[in-house]
Amino acid sequence: MVHVLTQQNSIVNHILAELRDIAVQQDRMRFRRNLERLGEIFAYEISKTLAYEPVEIETPLGIAETALLPEQPVLAAILRAGIPMHQGMLHVFDQADCAFIGAYRKTKKSGAFEIRKEYVSSVNLDNRILILIDPMLATGRTAVLTCKELLDDYTVKSLIIVSAIASEEGIAHVKAYLPQAQLWVGDIDSELTSKAYIVPGLGDAGDLAYGVKDSN
Numbered sequence: 001m002v003h004v005l006t007q008q009n010s011i012v013n014h015i016l017a018e019l020r021d022i023a024v025q026q027d028r029m030r031f032r033r034n035l036e037r038l039g040e041i042f043a044y045e046i047s048k049t050l051a052y053e054p055v056e057i058e059t060p061l062g063i064a065e066t067a068l069l070p071e072q073p074v075l076a077a078i079l080r081a082g083i084p085m086h087q088g089m090l091h092v093f094d095q096a097d098c099a100f101i102g103a104y105r106k107t108k109k110s111g112a113f114e115i116r117k118e119y120v121s122s123v124n125l126d127n128r129i130l131i132l133i134d135p136m137l138a139t140g141r142t143a144v145l146t147c148k149e150l151l152d153d154y155t156v157k158s159l160i161i162v163s164a165i166a167s168e169e170g171i172a173h174v175k176a177y178l179p180q181a182q183l184w185v186g187d188i189d190s191e192l193t194s195k196a197y198i199v200p201g202l203g204d205a206g207d208l209a210y211g212v213k214d215s216n
Contacts, residue, residue, distance in 0.1 A: 002171060002183040005041065012041055016186050019164060020202045032084045032209045035135060035164065039088020042162050042184055046073075047092065050129070072096040073129035073160070076122065078103050078146060081206035082133040085164065089133065097123040099130075099150075103142050125154035132159070135205040137166035137185065138196050140173030147178055158182070164205070165189060167198045 005012045018024045019034050052067035076099035077086035090096060102119030130150070134143050143161050150156075159181045161174060166185040169192055174181055191199035207213060 002185065003045070004185055004188060005045070006187045012038065012186060015041075016164070020200065022203075025203070025208050028209065028211075035084035035205070035209065036088035036091070038164055038186060039085035039133070039162075040091050041088075042085070043089040043092035046131070046160060046162075046184060071128070073131045074099055074123060074125060076101060076130060076132045076146075076150075078132070078134045078142065079119070080210055081135045081204075084209055085135055085162065086133045089131070089162070097128075099123060099125070101146050103146050120150075122150070125150060125156050127155065127157050129158050130156045130160065132161045133163075134161065135164045136198060136201065137161070137163035137170040137174070137183075138192060138198050139167075140170035140177075143170075143174060144177045147181065160184060165198055165201055167192050170198075 006016065015034050015038050019031065019038070025031055047069075050069060050073070053070050055066060055068050057064045057066060072093045072095050074097045075086055075089050075093060077083055079100060079102045086098070090098070099120070099122035101122075132143060132147060134146075137143060143163075147159060147161070151159075159178065160183075161178075161181050162184045163170075164186045166183070166188050168188060168190050171183060171185075171188065174183060189198045189201055193199060197204070202208070204212075
């Protein structure tokens with residue numbers, strides 16, 4: 001199941017436009033904040049799909065009936081680009097447990113690349129709703145590798161992958177290898193460059209948020 005926020009016009013259009021805009025991107029703080037804002041909206045929209053339980057709340061004047069989440073999801077960020085969106089989602093799911101994954105592309109001399117995962121810090125994910133946050137779903141290989149390794153260790157209740165922008169190829173890859181996953185994306189682009197960057201995309205989210213990586 002794929003949910004695309006821009007299929008219905010909303011303020012998300014403005015946030016994504018600023019994230020893509022090469023002039024606005026020069027303001028690094030605004031770029032990070034826009035990723036946070038997008039994370040907040042994703043969290044709100046996802047919260048509508050979760051299971052709630054009826055509860056009674058004692059007020060100074062009586063009893064109010066409402067429905068609350070029995071347990072908030074686990075928010076997992078792929079470092080480093082996922083940090084701003086993770087923080088935005090944590091503003092909404094403010095009692096959520098968290099996980100952090102260090103995964104990156106290692107480019108070979110031939111120009112091909114492999115995905116390396118070198119760090120995981122996570123709570124127990126058994127019977128939990130897991131939300132993986134990866135701002136750019138390009139080939140989809142990072143998300144699939146990360147999720148498959150987590151699923152080898154834990155039996156999650158449900159899996160949700162959140163990205164600001166996804167490529168059609170990346171979505172197809174996730175569907176093929178993680179058919180149980182729900183995908184929530186801001187927008188979908190059709191192309192990838194030879195180096196697997198999304199076109200038109202927005203560039204390198206991690207570099208724009210935190211500075212250009214040293215290639216050494």
